[in-house]
Amino acid sequence: MTNKYYLYHRVSKKEQASSGEGIFRQQELTNNWIENENKRLILDGKEPYAEGGVYEDSGRSGFTDDNFKKGELGRLFKDVSRGRIRSGDIIVIELIDRFSRGKRKNVVKRFQNLLEHGIKVAFTKWNLVFEEDMDGVQGASAWMMFEIGLYLAHLESVQKSDRIRATNKLMKDKGYVTTAKTPIWxxxxxxxxxxxxxxxxxxxxxxxxxxxxxxxxxxxxxxxxxxxxxxxxxxxxxxxxxxxxxxxxxxxxxxxxxxxxxxxxxxxxxxxxxxxxxDEKIFNAVQQKVVRNIGGGGKRKVFKNILSGIGFCKRCGYSMSYQDSTSTYGKVRSYLYCNGKRKRKQCDAKNIKYPLLESKVYEILSKLDYKDEESVDILSLEQQLKEIKDEVSSIRQNMIKFPNDQEFEKLYTERFSNQEDLELKLVEAKTSRSGDLSFLNVDYSRPEGKQQLNEIFKDYGIKVLVEDDIIEITVGAWNDFMIKGSLSSTVNPSAALNGKKYGSKGIDYDANTSIERYMLDAPKEDVGSDVSSELGKQVLNLYPEIKDHILKGNKQ
Known part of the structure; x- marks a missing residue:
């Protein structure tokens, strides 16, 4: 089995403020090192490392143990424990201070954990590769460098923190800007x-x-x-x-x-x-990947999959990707395949013929409305809510650490109030958006139409699960309203709207049962318990084929 290389880069908040240059430097150094290492291996008649992946922490401090549990370094350690990064693989880092500036005992324990899994770690600045059972003078000198480097990294972090705090206070008192380096613009x-x-x-x-x-x-x-x-x-x-x-x-x-x-x-x-x-709306829209072809000249990437980013395998939960091929006779075949099957070898789901799936999803969801301005506004609120929730969580942790500091309590009360206001605004915005839906007329036979449709689906929080002939669609903007059915069944798209209108949490189109349409979860006071109620009568009129089942107490 070919061994792989993985690169790890990290910059703190202060370095991130300097337009990401710390990351670029590390990318260049680690890529150059592994390129030279692979050349050396080839000259020695050995197999070079294959590309495994890159882990990058931007704006994350290495001074505490948090970076081992969270962020990309945390993900790297999880991938080691799960066996994704295996014995014989190598992790390439610029220097020990990029790995951690934490206390010696904790850092050595984490580092040894990598070596005990048979994984090598290279520090490019030293041109040293650490591995398990490093003996002799070379091993002893390497570990001495590690210990010294770790000590200096921790000491420097402590001193730098104190020095910066004092200097910034002095500069701020005098009214001067204290940012280390301004953004390039x-x-x-x-x-x-x-x-x-x-x-x-x-x-x-x-x-x-x-x-x-x-x-x-x-x-x-x-x-x-x-x-x-x-x-x-x-x-x-x-x-x-x-x-x-x-x-x-x-x-x-x-x-x-x-x-x-x-x-x-x-x-x-x-x-x-x-x-x-x-503009803040544009920035938030970009963070949520709300990008659309708005027209105009220039070559655009051909967009083929309306389920890009929203299609998932029902069997294993992994995302599904699009692939097509052209036969010698010019016939194009397209399908979706499970990434859990292709990349992880963990799923046996069959490939799904794409044209039929595309047609069925559009047929079911063709009542959705689309308004660009509302889309950006809602995404902006979601982005703001995420940020303030993170801030509230951070303040809560500080309240635990410093229980006698009343400032944190005041700050928590203020920020939590802001969080509640944003949550209310978001609910109101989504209610407004999903309450007045009109027919969506998008020509999805063209690439730009497919991309527009895909972004509309993302805007409404739509998620599509597929397995064999079964399809499940969840509409996030309708409080996770679920639509279940079969790729081969004939459906009436308006039924989903009717189900939503009459309080159901979902609707099922199932061609393999005697009931083609029935409510998944109707209100307790209505269907099945009180068919004489006004709402119950309306539901029975909508779905006459389930009347006998309901009257018998069998809602299937």
Whole structure:
């Protein structure tokens, strides 16, 4: 079995503020190291490492044990315990301080755990590879470097924290900006007490967001914009704005970091600090991947799968991917396959013929409405709610650690009140959206129509589970209303709306039973208990074929 390499990178919040350059440096160093290592292995007649994956923590401190449990490093350790990263594989890291700056005892225990699984760990700065049972002088010197590096990393973190806290307080008292390095589209004002927009750089960032909203991914955006070299500016001793440095050419990973950087909406460390260059609604829409082809020139990626990101295997729960092929006679065959089957070898679900599934999903959901403005507004609320929930959780932890600090209690009361307000706004927004649905007229025979339909489905929180001939659709915007059926059955799309209207939690179209349509979970006071009620009569009129079953107390 071919051994694989895995790369791990980490930057703290302060490094993340400097436009992600810490990540880019680590990416370059680790990729160069494994490339040279593979060349050496080939020259020695050995098999090189195959690419396994990349784990990246942005804005996560290595000073505590939290990074071993959460984030990407936490996921890496879980993949080790699950056997995804196996004996003989290698993890490549720039230096010990990227792995952790924590206390020696805890870090050594975690590190030894990797080695005991037969996994090697390489530190590129030292050009050292650690593995289990390292003996002799070389092993002893390697472990000595590890211990010294770990001690210095922890000490530096403690000292840096104290020094930065003191310096920032002094600078803040004097009214000066204390950010280590501004985002690329900003520079400090002449008096160093504020920021000003570098227009030429801001226009590049705005163009990146525009193309993302039009449906282009980072690679396509790079192809469109090109390898632009953004310049940094500063004021010289003559008080003139001059170029201080030039960034490396724009690349795919840089574009990804710009698309995730909240500084574009003026936010840093949870506070509004800069002049926004991107509208907040656009930023939140991009975070939720609400991208659409809005028209206009230029080549676009052909979009083929309306269930992209929302289609899942009912048998194992993994996502499903689209694939097509063309026969020698020119006939195109397309289907969805389970990723649990293809990548993990953990599922035996059959491939699903795509055209039939696409037609059936559209037939059932063709009553959905679509409004772009409402979509962005709701996504914005969801993004804000997620952030404030994270903040409330963090404050709660501090209240436990510092029970006598009344400031945390006040802050918790304020933030929790904000959370409740946002939850109410979100419920109202979704109720408004799902309460007035009209016929959705989308030409999904064309790629742009398929993409638009896919984004509408995502907007309404739709999830599709498929197994053999069975299909289950959950509509999140309708309080997780479920629609069950068969790919081969004939259905009436309006029945789902009627079921929702009369209080059901779901509806089933099942061609394999004597009842083609019946309520999954009707209200207690209505169907099955009191068929004389007004609502009960209305439901029976909608579904006359279940009348006898209900009267006999058999709701199947």
């Amino acid at each position: 900003l520079n400090r004002t002449l008096d160093r007490k504020g920021y000003e927009v570098v227009q030429e750089n801001a226009e590049v960032i705005q163009r990146i967001y525009q193309l993302r909203m039009e449906g282009l991914g980072p690679q396509k955006i790079l192809n469109s914009i090109g390898g632009v070299e953004l310049k940094r500016y500063t004021y010289n001793t003559e008080e003139k704005l001059v170029v201080s440095s030039t960034n490396s050419p724009l690349c795919e990973s840089t574009i990804k970091s710009y698309l995730a950087n909240k500084a574009v909406i003026g936010v840093a460390n949870g506070e509004l600090k800069f002049e926004p260059i991107i």
